[in-house]
Amino acid sequence: MNEADPLSRPVQVAWTSARASRCGFIFQPAQLRANYLNQMQRLGTPASEMSRITEAYDYTYESVTKTVEGQSGYCTKSKTDAIRKDLNQYLAGNFAHRASPAD
Numbered sequence: 001m002n003e004a005d006p007l008s009r010p011v012q013v014a015w016t017s018a019r020a021s022r023c024g025f026i027f028q029p030a031q032l033r034a035n036y037l038n039q040m041q042r043l044g045t046p047a048s049e050m051s052r053i054t055e056a057y058d059y060t061y062e063s064v065t066k067t068v069e070g071q072s073g074y075c076t077k078s079k080t081d082a083i084r085k086d087l088n089q090y091l092a093g094n095f096a097h098r099a100s101p102a103d
Contacts, residue, residue, distance in 0.1 A: 010057040016086040018064035023075035
């Protein structure tokens with residue numbers, strides 16, 4: 001994802017959250033969303049941009065959830081390892097762009 005694109009980060013965090021939910025990681029997706037949006041506000045993101053970020057996050061989470069929910073064999077070891085790395089980063093409050101390869 002392109003770090004220069006202001007919507008790449010909410011898409012990335014939501015994508016990880018939806019995949020982690022699908023693979024049975026124990027965390028609170030709604031709290032992760034709230035923490036991410038709160039951090040964006042603390043960083044001084046304008047209200048107009050916050051609306052776009054929130055919409056991108058919610059759309060991505062719902063889309064990914066629908067896409068992966070019926071896929072048997074989705075949660076392979078390599079996927080769960082990548083998800084775990086990204087999810088732990090986000091749960092620690094570090095919403096910087098991730099280094100894990102997308103798949």
